[in-house]
Amino acid sequence: MGRATGHVKFENVAFSYEDRSPALRQVDLDAKPGQVTAILGAPGSGKTTVVSLLPRFYDVTSGKITIDGSDIRDFTLQSLRHNVGIVHQDVYLFSASIRDNISYGVVGATQEDVERAAKVAQLHDQIMSLPGGYDTWVGERGTTLSGGQRQRLSIARTILIDPPVLILDDSTSSVDVETERQIHRAMTEVMKGRTTFVIAHRLSTVREADQILVLDKGVIAERGPHAELVRTGGIYQSIYELQLRPQEEVLLEAAVPAYGRAAL
């Protein structure tokens, strides 16, 4: 199969890790090409499991997953992995130049291609400030990249591969405000035009998502857009009050200086 348009469907999917009790049950979802699906839920509710089934790290126990109507078990693994990209939080770096680390997996990528991807991933300027630029050796015994830089390198790699379906996690480890801003911009860029599944921790992600799925003990307990779910008084509303809304207050504090706030 060539490049899919990225219409992803889960049909009555159940999954159990070996002989343990089901980690997922009766999961139905429909993600249209280019749509963003935010996945939320308590620890252990099944978020990682849902996204692990798409690149077939595990196969469904029952039900099926399709991309553009074809069962993903009918793709070759190579074709599937070119259609389903994953942005890693902490990507593995090969002992090689930063250029080769970005172009890993893409045959025939040129310097221009790599630079364009690095620019979109908000990484180009920092690469240029390294003594060897794109030839800088990273990985074992090479220059160390920060967590935020490795995350953006993973984004640059994904941009080069250009998969129609994307999986990512929007949490960022403790980074300064400027790095966080760059990561956020890079994530927004890489999601454009791709059917995206994001394990979501940020208010901005869930508010802009086309659909939110809330998992509870392996089942989809709630689904819909932010504006709808926030009114229903369920699990999403409590996640919003406890985890998401406080971020809004922090952002507001950062945007409005203390002396300005008094006048509000």
Ligand SMILES: Nc1ncnc2c1ncn2[C@@H]1O[C@H](COP(=O)(O)OP(=O)(O)OP(=O)(O)O)[C@@H](O)[C@H]1O
């Ligand atoms: N490799 C594994 N082998 C066996 N059980 C697993 C494995 N990975 C996850 N589980 C179990 O499956 C269930 C769902 O886990 P999963 O990691 O998908 O949840 P999650 O919502 O992503 O959690 P978190 O927010 O902590 O990452 C949990 O009960 C977990 O213990």
